[in-house]
Structures are given as structure tokens and as C-alpha cells.
Amino acid sequence: MPSRDLIVAVDIGGTFTDITLQDASTGQAWTAKTPSTPRDPSEAFVTGVRLALDQAGRRAAQIGRVLHGTTVATNLILEDRTAPTALITTQGFRHVLEIGRADLPRRDNLWAWIKPKRPVPPSRVFEVPGRIGPGGEELIPFDAAAMRAAARAAAATGVRAVAVCFLHAFANPAHERRALAILAEEAPGLAASASSDVLPVVREYERSMATVLNAAVMPAVSTYVARLEERLAEAGIAAPLLLMKSNGGVAGSGAIRRAPVQTALSGPAAGVVGARAMAEAAGVPDIITVDIGGTSADICLIAGGRIGLTQSGRVGPWPLPLPMVDMVTIGAGGGSLARVGPKGAGGGALTVGPASAGADPGPACYGKGGTEPTVTDAHIVLGHLPPSLLGGRMALDPERARRAVQEHVATPLGLSLEDAARGILAIADNNMVGAIRIVSVERGHDPRGFALVPFGGAGPLHGCALAELLGITTVLIPPAPGVLCAQGLLAADLKAEFSRTIATPLDQADPAALEAAFAGLEAEAAAWFAAEAVAEPDRTTTRVALMRYAEQGFELAVPFGPRDALAAGFAAAHRALYGFDLPNIAIEIVTLRVEAAGRIPSPAPMPPPASGTAADARIGSQPMALRDGMAEAPILDRARLGAGAALDGPAIIVQLDATTLVAPGWRATVDASGALLLRRHGGG
């Protein structure tokens, strides 16, 4: 049997599929890029893996693990292309999805807002008698005959998937289990999903929505995963396929086929995991990551190397309260459009985003028909970008960028061209700073103690400006900021959470009962470890208590411990987050959670870059518009910058997947880990 030391990570983008192959024992890595094949993504997947193997001169049989992040579920939901789905629910509650929380978003106009169309229309919702009470007790017996009729009626509507969500199923899943059994008999061909499996937490609208979305993406995700596994087998790759989840961990394909909605918020998670790994390699534990793409930016705070989880996620207009990496997404990216509103008394309003030029036509400077100015065009005007991107494969047209900024922003507002461009960037940066404050200050952290890790195609252009606004003095640019997702896949562990709602006042909680509950959750975790074939030494479980003051609506996660430590830990967390605590108000433990992680040995860090000074790496220069006039900024090739190389801004550092702007007043050095560290030295 050959050694199976190779790990392969596959990231499928809209245009290209990126493959990273790494030898776990030596850390040596190979990358390959192949055009994506949207009709059957598995084609590019396997083509790419073969390309990488050829490069490395290795054989398919040497691959020990295949890692992949998929946006199939996300895109289906966002584009409203999920499978036709039915919902089976408790009698009397057919319109739970339709009514939702009976609100409209706080920032929307009451008279203009249009309620989004639900993924399952009420004509495909079927009611079944039977009732579980809030304590899990059966109040009305389950009506199996009605369930049979509902299953047949649902199947008759031509759906491909069925979701089951009964009231209080989080407290007792018995009725949902029976419904699934009947569905298997009456409608065996249909994908089926029950709320107690997907999201066993209180609040029926959110749980119904999560279950419906899970069922609705099941057929496509199942087909997709099966196809991938088939192709891998054909290619002689017998390694397990692991997929990225929204919680920043990976899970085996079997688990994902049962709960595909767990991948719905995984897109940005892989990058965060990758950024964390890169920062760790550079010895930086406290970071704020900013992933800036074409249309949006994802922002995440990592304190002490620990990625936080939240259950307040959304996908499109829908709440999706599954554990996901705690981050904030805003509509600001390289393609965000700058617009000036109609002239009012105080002049028109200049806004940047959320409208975006997208990939097509893209920024004006791409020359693909875009005429409105974008954030990227503003960078061009100021001389922040080299004349071409992607190693020369994509030329930029600065004249179009200038024209767009001049006509649409500078002229209407009576600004100079450069001031207009600076204004566009300042507004985009300000939007991101607002979001960074939400993940930092609102979570009880002072951003000034953190390093900023900008990545994504446009991130490294904004690093210095964002850091200055936040008072951050260190910016860390990962070795390959444009393709950090693959790094994240390679660095991810297997992860799952197991929770039980107990809702008990802290001072009445019986330690033995808590211990028993945790033991039960840990038994579930052990079964999961076994199913994912995690070896004993690689298993870790962490006990967490989710607590609140009696009658609050949100819980804080506190590491589990003795009662006094829990109370003190909760009060301290409340003070840190919200600025006050309430010593005379009772504390409740709402939920016990066991966070299980199966460590996957991380590959050794990639070899450090070869030696090379800033002078060696210089490949040209171009004029850059600074606040106090023009300067000639050197252009450097990052691939030629060796460990220890240092340079002062202003400078432009180019690489295949991203461009880094070193602002005046900043000094860049190449860390032994391969990361580029930018440090403020005043001035500027």
C-alpha cells in the first residue's frame, strides 16, 4: 500500500477551479488552475486534481484526503432555484412560513417593502394533527393516518423533497420520527428532512425555514456529492471526501448529504480558517480578517486563535440559525458602484454600494462595457493598481476608469478627479470600518490590539487605509491572499456541535443532572467521531453553557465549570460585551453544548520564500496620487521577495492573485512564514 500523504483541496469559483495539492509530511505544495465547468463541476474538479498530480509527479492512490468547499446549496437558495419542496407541519399552523415574524426589516421602508416569496408556498404546506407540549410531553397523539394522507398529497404535487417541522419537536422528536418513517413508506423517492435533525432549537419559524431549506437543497447537493465521489473513484482516488461547513469545520460526505444546509454559509468560512492558520504560522493570535471580493466584504474577529460561532446567520432574506463562523457581511467590494443621487438642496448624495457591477460588465477599467465607476476604478485613478492583473493576462484600461469617475462623481459634485476617487475609497473603507466595529467593539474587543488580515482579490489594497482608520498598527497579508479558501480547507478540522436545551435557573441547577446531560452529549459526539473515523488522540470536546439573565432573549457562551465560576464568568462576559451586569437578577442556563473537534494533522507550513531583497524584486514603477501630491511608487514582484526583505511605502506589491498597496508611512517586511507584515511607522 503506497503512503497516502497527499492532501488535495478544491475550490470551485465562477470562472476557475483552483486546486492545491500538498504533501502532509514535507509541506511541499503544488497548485493548479483549470476553467470551471458549471454544467458538471465535477469535471473540472477531477481535471484539476489530475493536473496537480502531474505537476507533483505523484499518483492518485497517494491521495489520503480530499477537501472541498461547495457553494451549491448557497447559490440554489440565493437564486431561488431549490427543488420543489413540501412542508408537513402541525395542524393549525399552515402559514408559519408565510407569516414569519410578522415584521419588516428595520432599515426598509414600510410602504415600499415587498415581502420575499417563501421557498415553499402555502399551497404545498400540509397539516397533521398531533401535539407535543413545550416540556416534550405529548398533548395530542400523532395522527398516523392523516400523516399518510399528507405524504401522498405532498407527493402528488410533484415535489422532490419534503420537510417536517412540528411544534416543540426540539423538546421531543417522537412525532417527527414517525412522520419520517411514514414518508419513507409513502413517498420513498423523495428527500426528507425533520427539524429535530436539522436545528433542534425553540422558535418555529426559524426552525421551519432551516428545515425547508435543508430539504430543498438535498436533491441537488446529494447528486452533486455522489457525482464527485463517482468521479474520484473513476480517477483511482479512494480517499474520503470532506466538505466545509458553515461552522468552519469539515464533515464527511455522508453527514453533508443528510444536512446539506450546513454548507450554506460555508463560503466565507474557509477563508477565515485559512487566515487564522496563516496568522498562527506568523505567531499572531489576535486578528481581524477582512475578505473583500467583488460585491461584498466578510469580516471576522479571531481572539486568541479561537474562531467564534454565532447562531444569528442569514442566507439571503432567510434566517438560518445554525452554528456558523461569527462574521459580518456587508455590500462593499471592488465592484461596488459609486453613485450620486439627484440634486437636492445640499447637493446630491454620494453612495458606494450595495449595487455592484459584478463580474459582468465589471468595473469600467475592465473594458467589458461597464461605464459606471467602481471602487476598483477609484484605485486605478489613484495609481494603486498595476497596468495589468493575473500575471499580465488581464489588461486594465485607466482611461475608462478616469472617464467613469470624472463623469459620474467628480463633475456632478464639483470635485477634482483625484478627490472624487479618494472619496469613493473613503466611503467604501468607512462602510467596512463600521462592520469591523460591530465584530470587535460590539463583541467587547478593542480593535487596536489586533492585526488586520485583509484577503480576497481586493483586500490587500485596503489593508493600510482600514488599519489607519481603526488605529491598528499591524497588517498581515497572507502568502496567497486571493486563494485563501484552499488554505482554509487544508487547515480545517472536523467539527460538530451537540446541544440540549435545559432552561434552568443557575441556582437550581443540579450538578448531577448537568453532568448527565453533558455525558449524553459527549456520547453523541463519540458516535460522531466514530462515524467520521477520528482516532482517539485526535478527539477534543469542549463543554459550553449558554446563559442569560432570566427573561433576556440572547445567551452568552461561557466555558462550563462549577456554579460560582459559571456565574462569575457570565457576569464578566456580560460586562465586557454590554458594559453592565445585573448582580441581583437571576441567571439561567438555557442550553448545554458540546463542541467536538476531530483534529486533522495540518500540513507543515509551506517552505519559506527564497531569498531576495526589495531591490531584486523591483519590476517597475508608476505614478501614484497621494494626498500631498504625486509620487513615483515602485512595483515589486512578491514572488521575488525573500524572507526578511523590507521596503517602505508607497509601493505596490503584485502577485498572481492580488495586489498589495503599501501606503506611505508603512513598512513591509516578509516574515519567515511567508506572510507580508505591514507596520505603521508614523508619518503619512
Place this chain on the structure above:
Amino acid sequence: MTACDPVSLEIIRGAARAAQAEMEALLERTAMSAFIREKKDFYTALFDAHGTMAVGSDLPIFGDIVGPVAKHFPLETMRPGDLYWYSDCYGSRGAVSHSNDQVFLAPIFLGQVRVGFVMGWAHFSDIGGLRPGSLSPDATDHFQEGIIIPPVRLMRDGVTNDDLLRTFWRNGRFPDQSQGDTRALMAAVRLGERRVEEIAARFGADVLADAFRQLLDRTEATVRAKLAATFPVGTTRFADAIDSDGQGNGPFTLRLALTRTPDDRFILDATETDDQAPGPVNLLMHPDVPGMALGLYFLQGELGQVLNAGAPRAIDEVILREGSLLAPKPPAPLGLRGLTMMRLLAALHGLVAVAKRGEAPAAHSAYVVIALRGTAPNGKPFLLSDGVGVGYGARPFADGTDAVYFVAQENYPVEFMELSYPVRLRSYAINRDSGGAGLFRGGCGVVREYEVMAERAMLAVRVDSVRNPPWGVAGGLNGGSGRAVVNQGTPGERELPPLSDGTILVRGDIFRLETGGGGGWGHPFDRDTALVLEDVRGGFVSPDAARAEYGVVITGDAVDEAATARLRSDPPTPTGLFHRREYTDAVA
């Protein structure tokens, strides 16, 4: 004075919005009463150094918030670390319009220079008074509606006057909740204060002041331009009515006359509105409110604009008559002014509809609140105050919204209610046929059935728009009405007055609440038959209504095309601009 450039202006606007979002998140996470944390009845705003609201919430109910404080505490005496508080309706001329709403206000300083104010506002679920929840249709005097906090200084130089807080908490029935909510609101205001300080430090006091001035001017100019594009020179009139005051009186008619003078001044005259009511439906309307309401309507789709005090400035004069429903004299009770406010909003759209020959949204139902109070089986008193969604009016471009309460306010999940209160919900559904028929259908209300699990409980119901259902416009029909009934379909069935308190329910009683819908827009016979069929399948429209109101015949699960064509060949002719039971040019 340093001018704020367009870039800084947008940055300041973005930062102000971010500050609001942070304050709101803090409130939502830390508040204790379900009214704030689940229903989310809270708002925030930023003001300039003189106390003019520069960045508000998208909610049309705010008057002059800072003025009442400034009257007692001159602005020049304020210092960093101050915090002011009030809930005094008559003492604030309607800046707050029922005493449950607590306003916390902090001045913001850059060094020693006052640069603005920040507000946190939340509805406290009980502040004492006649009945738990403090709001009751039975109130006959404002002093029965809970403790009144005149403008007071709660903090000086960062030191809290705890005696004031203890006095306040002692006057409510749920002091722990009150305490938690107060602390949450104070923390939110402190957070907002820090954020605006940071903005001021970054841009300077002068630039910030100019930014606020520009935001106000911009909103005023936009609203004024829209008013001019909507209303012809002359006087446009519209009147509508609320059903009752809960004490056997009514209907009460709101009569609005909007005059545009030849030199483009806008004057809103409401003096012909009926006299104030004995019951608590009086709306002590701050003169800024109509401008805020029309402002919200006219700012639809205006990217980068914020609702602020610039909107009321676009209306040059608001004339009210003391002693009328919109300008009651103390101590007239005010607790349920929400239903009058909702009718006022629809009446303002009525003015637009008259001026634009139907190009305006149809009327909506007033949001519905029920209160159930008693002692839970665990021996503790409970107050279930449940806000329930209604249907909103159809619009010239879209159906009305189904099952919405009001801006940003959420319902209580069924599971949450059953975990927290001695009730069991038997159904929560769309109220079929409550949406007014039209080319665009009015939104539907909902049905909520509660089974009482406490031995005994007292019920208050607040449903309006029953006798005067929400009007349709431009050929659309009126929306359906709400109702409240106990033990429907049993020998003990009893229909409750839609606006009433004091109904005693006992264990096992089933209370069924139906809420009203919104009016339709455009002729129902012009609605696509496929949409009518989908509405029938989804439980929004009954087959009978499809036939009678839309001229669509549905047999089995399909449209009978031939029969439909026959019916639709002879559509009823709209004989008036509006519809309330019949087509009419004046609904009240």
C-alpha cells in the same frame, strides 16, 4: 463654519447608521421584557447640537424629542456625562404619545463643546396604572395609564440618581423586567454617545454640524419637491374614521385639509377633526408627526436619504384644534393612540390618492394588541401583551403586505408563548378573504387562537377598522375586518367588542382573534387568473370570493376559463375613487 464635503457627509451618514445599529443590537440582546426583546418595540436617533433630529428611525411617530428636556434643563447647563429621561406626553406636547414609551437622551460633547444628542426609546411593558400592561380601553383619565416621568436628569457627570430609578421600578408590576430594560436602554445610549463622540473627534464639531444641517436640508428639499409634484395649488381634503373609543362612543372622524398656496407653502389643517374621546384613543399629535409620516412615504426608494426633522419642515404649518381627537386636553387618556395613528397614516395616503387620482397605497388595518393577565399555575402573575400583524394596503405597483405588525416589530413565536405564558395556541394562520380584492390584492390579516391554561385571566382586546374597514382605491375593494370571539362554534360562543377590556376567561376557554386586512388597488377583474388561483390554493382567497370579487371561477383545483370569461365580460364599474362597502369618493 467649515463646510462638510460630500464624501465626509456620506461617511458621517454611514457612521451614524452604524451607531444606531449597534445601539439597537445592544438593546435587543440585553433587554428583559418580551415587548422589547421579542417584539422589538425600540428606536434610536441622533440630533444636532440644538436638538434637531438629524438621523431618525424609519418610523413616522416622532416629534420634537429634545425640546421638552431643554425647557427644564437649558442646553447651556448640560455637561458631559449627563443623561435625561422622560415619558411625559402632555409635558412634551406629544413628543411621546403614551406613557409606556421611555425616552433616554444624552448630550454629546467634543471637549466642552456640545455637538449633538443621542436617543434611545423603548416601550416598557408595565409602568403601573389601572391594569397590568398600563394600557387599557377602560382608562378614562391619563393618570390611570401608569407613572409619568417628567423630563428629569438621571445622570450628572456620569453619576446615576438611583433614587429616581428605584421610584420608577417600585411603580411597576414587574420590577425585575423594568430594571433590566432600564439598564439596557442606558447602556445603549452610552454606547451611542461614544460613537458620536468618535465621529465628532474625527471630523470636528463644525464639519459634523454642517453634515447634520445638510442631511436636514436634503430631506426637506426632497419631501418639499415630492409634495409639490403631488399636490396641486388649492386644498385637498380627505377624512376617515376610527370605530370607537372602547367606551361606547364613536365613530370619531379625522378630517384633513392640505393646502398648497400659490407661493408653494404647504399647510395641513386638521381642525375639523371630531372632538376628543372619553376613552384612550386620543392622539396627542406633535405637529411634526404629519411631516414625518409623509416624509417616510415620499422617501421611498431615495438612496442615501434619512428620515429626520427636515421632513416636517417641508410642511410650513400644521393647524390643530385643542380639544379635538388629535389635540386632546389633559387629562384625557391616551394609551391606545396607536389605532388613531394608524388611521392617520392611511388618511395622509388618502390625501395623496385624491390629489393623484388613485396613485397611492390603499388603507391598512391598525395593528392589533391583546393583553391577557392573571396568575400562572406556578403562582406568579403574568402579563401576555401580544402584538398581532394585520394586512397592509395594496399599492399601485404591488400587493399589500400580508401579516405585518409595523416597522421592525416582531411577533412572539408560538413556541416562545407556550414556554413563557399559560396559553396554548391552537392555530396561527392567514385570515382568508381579509385582503381587499384588486388588481393588486390587499394584504391579509391573521387568525390566532389561544386556549387559556390559567385558572382565570382578564383579557383586553384592541381591534379597530371593523365598522370602518380599510378602504380600497382605484377600483380596488376594501379590506376585511377583524373580530374577537370566545368559544366559537359552542353553545357558549360570545363575540367580544373589538375594543374592550375586562373580559374574564377561565381555563379551557378558547379565544379566537381575527385581524383585518388592507384595501385592494385597481380593479379585481384585471387580476391575473393564475394569481387568483394561487391565492385560493394558498388559503388567502376563498373560491366564493374568487368568483364574487375577482370574477374567477375555480372548479376543483383549476380555473374554469370559459365561465371566468363569461363573468369577467361584465365587470362592475367603479363609481368612486375609493371603496368602503361600495364605491365612493368619500369614505367618511
